[in-house]
Amino acid sequence: MISARGLSKEFTVKKTLTAAVTDLTIDVERGELVAFLGPNGAGKSTSLRMLTTLLPPTRGTATVAGFDISTQSSRVRSRIGYIGQGNSAGHNHRVRDELLNQGSFYGMPRAATAKRADELIESLGLVGLEKRPVLGLSGGQKRRLDIALGLVHSPELLFLDEPSTGLDPQSRANLWQHILTLRRQHGTTIFVTTHYLEEADQFAERVMVMDSGRMIADDTAPALKSRLAGDVLSVGLRSPADAARTTELVSASLPNARFNRAAHDERVLDITLERGDEVLPRLLRDLDAAGIAVRTAALRQPTLDDVFLALTGRSLRDDSATGPGSPDSATPSLENTEVRS
Numbered sequence: 341m342i343s344a345r346g347l348s349k350e351f352t353v354k355k356t357l358t359a360a361v362t363d364l365t366i367d368v369e370r371g372e373l374v375a376f377l378g379p380n381g382a383g384k385s386t387s388l389r390m391l392t393t394l395l396p397p398t399r400g401t402a403t404v405a406g407f408d409i410s411t412q413s414s415r416v417r418s419r420i421g422y423i424g425q426g427n428s429a430g431h432n433h434r435v436r437d438e439l440l441n442q443g444s445f446y447g448m449p450r451a452a453t454a455k456r457a458d459e460l461i462e463s464l465g466l467v468g469l470e471k472r473p474v475l476g477l478s479g480g481q482k483r484r485l486d487i488a489l490g491l492v493h494s495p496e497l498l499f500l501d502e503p504s505t506g507l508d509p510q511s512r513a514n515l516w517q518h519i520l521t522l523r524r525q526h527g528t529t530i531f532v533t534t535h536y537l538e539e540a541d542q543f544a545e546r547v548m549v550m551d552s553g554r555m556i557a558d559d560t561a562p563a564l565k566s567r568l569a570g571d572v573l574s575v576g577l578r579s580p581a582d583a584a585r586t587t588e589l590v591s592a593s594l595p596n597a598r599f600n601r602a603a604h605d606e607r608v609l610d611i612t613l614e615r616g617d618e619v620l621p622r623l624l625r626d627l628d629a630a631g632i633a634v635r636t637a638a639l640r641q642p643t644l645d646d647v648f649l650a651l652t653g654r655s656l657r658d659d660s661a662t663g664p665g666s667p668d669s670a671t672p673s674l675e676n677t678e679v680r681s
């Protein structure tokens with residue numbers, strides 16, 4: 341469904357060159373659900389915009405749904421759905437009319453559009469809201485309408501750029517249920533960017549991780565976790581100095597262990613290691629013998645954030661903490677900047 345080779349995009353703003361995406365080479369099979377992860381500014385949206393023909397690549401090639409993104413862009417567009425960040429602006433059009441308009445935009449016959457609109461209203465939980473102006477929808481309802489709009493022309497492939505950002509946990513869970521149902525019913529290939537690692541872990545069968553414009557991992561979540569991240573032993577100590585002594589002591593006996601201070605509390609040390617369950621009792625004895633008091637100790641299975649930490653030495657969670665749309669997020673402020681590519 342997607343085959344990209346060396347896809348790259350550079351922007352020049354005020355004579356400064358930004359390599360937003362460098363050498364993106366991926367293959368996505370029909371029916372796959374792929375989560376595309378990365379911190380703010382990693383190049384996820386730019387990749388999506390190239391694959392959806394919205395942005396011409398600086399270098400490289402790609403075919404999407406069987407057609408070349410550069411030379412056959414209208415054929416690509418007619419076969420894909422793209423739901424960008426914050427698609428449905430608040431306006432007075434009614435939900436069902438929006439869907440009908442979208443159908444005519446794609447040149448669909450009116451009767452077929454009406455049938456499709458009603459199917460989508462049903463399957464995306466918008467029944468009862470058909471005549472409601474878009475302005476009057478909740479955040480979760482708007483996102484579901486966005487997805488319905490992206491699906492009117494029955495695309496084989498759906499690109500979703502951070503569909504659940506800004507939604508409360510319940511609406512996020514609900515949105516994902518709809519996405520999964522669509523996929524089950526129609527076999528739609530789904531390519532989704534998200535800041536929520538748990539979502540990628542739980543729902544995607546394949547995870548791609550991007551950092552600084554480059555793809556740094558591409559596998560199933562369990563494979564990435566077992567290959568790149570060990571168990572994480574989180575030890576709560578009395579002081580940052582005790583955390584430093586613990587780091588020294590543990591690294592002497594476990595040279596492969598990796599250490600990370602919790603961002604929220606300098607006294608909490610996360611130790612990434614293998615066979616944490618076997619190591620924990622011995623480690624507690626050693627710390628006790630060294631006179632280091634342990635306040636708390638918890639062992640957990642690795643997460644995708646641990647994978648990112650292992651790959652880059654940074655936490656994806658910390659990088660993403662600002663979230664899109666926040667003052668610290670570079671991309672939205674550039675959205676209207678004129679650029680030369």
Ligand SMILES: Nc1ncnc2c1ncn2[C@@H]1O[C@H](COP(=O)(O)OP(=O)(O)OP(=O)(O)O)[C@@H](O)[C@H]1O
Nearest residue numbers: 351360379380381382383384385386670671674679
């Ligand atoms: N239109 C543009 N003009 C100039 N630079 C841009 C433009 N769009 C993106 N960039 C830059 O390209 C890099 C990648 O941005 P991109 O939006 O693709 O990242 P992202 O991973 O989608 O981030 P986010 O998670 O915040 O949406 C960033 O350094 C960004 O500032």
